[in-house]
Amino acid sequence: MLAHRLPYPPWTGDRVRAFHIARYLSKYHHLTVASPLEDRGELEAAQKLQKLIPDLEYALLSNLRRRVSALVGLVRPLPLSVSYFASRPLASRMRQRLRQENFDLIYVSCSSMAQYVTGCTVPTMMDFIDVDSDKWKQYAGKALPPMAWLYSLEARRLRRFECEVARRACVVIFATQIEQAIFREIASDVQTVVIPNGVDTEYFCPSQEPRDQVPTVIFTGALDYPPNIEGICHFSQTILPLVRRRIPAVRFLIVGRHPCRRVLRLNRLPGITVVGAVPDVRPYMRKAHVAVVPLRIARGIQNKILEAMAMEMPVVASPKPAQGITAEVNVEWFVEDSPESFADQVIRLLHDSAVRSQVGRRARDFVKERHSWQQILPDVASLVEDVATGRRFQILASSKSRS
Numbered sequence: 001m002l003a004h005r006l007p008y009p010p011w012t013g014d015r016v017r018a019f020h021i022a023r024y025l026s027k028y029h030h031l032t033v034a035s036p037l038e039d040r041g042e043l044e045a046a047q048k049l050q051k052l053i054p055d056l057e058y059a060l061l062s063n064l065r066r067r068v069s070a071l072v073g074l075v076r077p078l079p080l081s082v083s084y085f086a087s088r089p090l091a092s093r094m095r096q097r098l099r100q101e102n103f104d105l106i107y108v109s110c111s112s113m114a115q116y117v118t119g120c121t122v123p124t125m126m127d128f129i130d131v132d133s134d135k136w137k138q139y140a141g142k143a144l145p146p147m148a149w150l151y152s153l154e155a156r157r158l159r160r161f162e163c164e165v166a167r168r169a170c171v172v173i174f175a176t177q178i179e180q181a182i183f184r185e186i187a188s189d190v191q192t193v194v195i196p197n198g199v200d201t202e203y204f205c206p207s208q209e210p211r212d213q214v215p216t217v218i219f220t221g222a223l224d225y226p227p228n229i230e231g232i233c234h235f236s237q238t239i240l241p242l243v244r245r246r247i248p249a250v251r252f253l254i255v256g257r258h259p260c261r262r263v264l265r266l267n268r269l270p271g272i273t274v275v276g277a278v279p280d281v282r283p284y285m286r287k288a289h290v291a292v293v294p295l296r297i298a299r300g301i302q303n304k305i306l307e308a309m310a311m312e313m314p315v316v317a318s319p320k321p322a323q324g325i326t327a328e329v330n331v332e333w334f335v336e337d338s339p340e341s342f343a344d345q346v347i348r349l350l351h352d353s354a355v356r357s358q359v360g361r362r363a364r365d366f367v368k369e370r371h372s373w374q375q376i377l378p379d380v381a382s383l384v385e386d387v388a389t390g391r392r393f394q395i396l397a398s399s400k401s402r403s
Helices: 013-026 043-053 063-075 080-084 087-102 111-117 130-143 145-168 179-186 228-245 262-269 282-287 303-310 338-349 353-370 372-391
Strands: 033-038 058-061 105-111 124-129 169-174 192-194 216-220 249-253 272-276 290-293 315-317
Touching: 013 105, 013 124, 013 303, 013 372, 033 087, 043 058, 058 315, 080 111, 080 145, 080 192, 087 111, 105 111, 111 124, 111 145, 111 315, 124 145, 124 179, 124 372, 130 145, 130 290, 145 179, 145 290, 169 179, 169 372, 179 192, 192 282, 216 228, 216 282, 216 303, 228 249, 228 290, 228 338, 249 282, 262 272, 290 303, 303 353, 315 338, 338 353
Parallel strands: 033 058, 105 124, 124 169, 169 192, 216 249, 216 290, 249 272, 290 315
Antiparallel strands: none
16 A cells, blocks of 8 residues: 555544555555655654554655655646655665565555556556545635646646556546546546545544533644635634624634644634644544534545544535535535525524534434445455456445445
């Protein structure tokens, strides 16, 4: 397995998916995981992961080195995101191992890691998860020059790269049928399959402890990720004031790693607490009454939504992050577009504990049925074995997942 980020600790969406798939496959196969490390702080995480998956290959790729590689990539035809994850030591090590060992299969998590298996004859599975080129296209539509031009360039380059690596793979995996359909429009000749994101429903589970007496709304996620930053600021500056008019005591908790300056400045606004990084997000989620996902740029399935649902929290989301989840609107969760309707739904849920409880229970039932890793991972293992052995396989039926 090639993962563009070390799949440990499993805190963010891409790490969560890669971690659970890797851990499950390692129970039945000799699995090698290869990944660049973001900084020296990840060395300890790599050592912990090695206790679960002993055969781990990694190379330190500093943020400065990544940025320089991406800038150099401007004069090259490769996408900047591919250059960003390029490590010569890791590539050299993988080429050596591919020459010396008889690998049955390569599982590539994220298109940027396909560069490490160029020219390789080992059967390859390509887990795109989302159509990243389409996400960069969305960025371009929201940004101003010169960033709009840069994002548009990356979208075009990445689309070509995605098509090239997809055609070399035995099968391409997406997290939702929407992502699958988008990609089929640009590469209809590629074999694709849907494997949804999952949740550890035993870890993310409701508690019998009472919620905080202060009406509390929560957002969880990486706080240096542009779509999250933009969504949090939009909610804080546009939607939350509407909620405060009706519920002055409302508190908004922002929980996640690496809060940027723009997010930290939100602490100055009334009722907002930027908690930042925490070792365990669940205690904060158990304090809150409503989870909000007000993103205006999103692709695929948002793990933050599934995790809140698994903990029996009512979720209010904007339409973009709602596209990948097929829970029943107004029954298992809420999807609102305008600031006014979004605020109204949050206010209603904060006022009505009975509705919160009812929706929360239905939300957890939905996640357990459709997005539990216990349901999803056996399908991944079957697909891996079919591709590795060269057996004819059928596209996994979407009847097991409405996503």
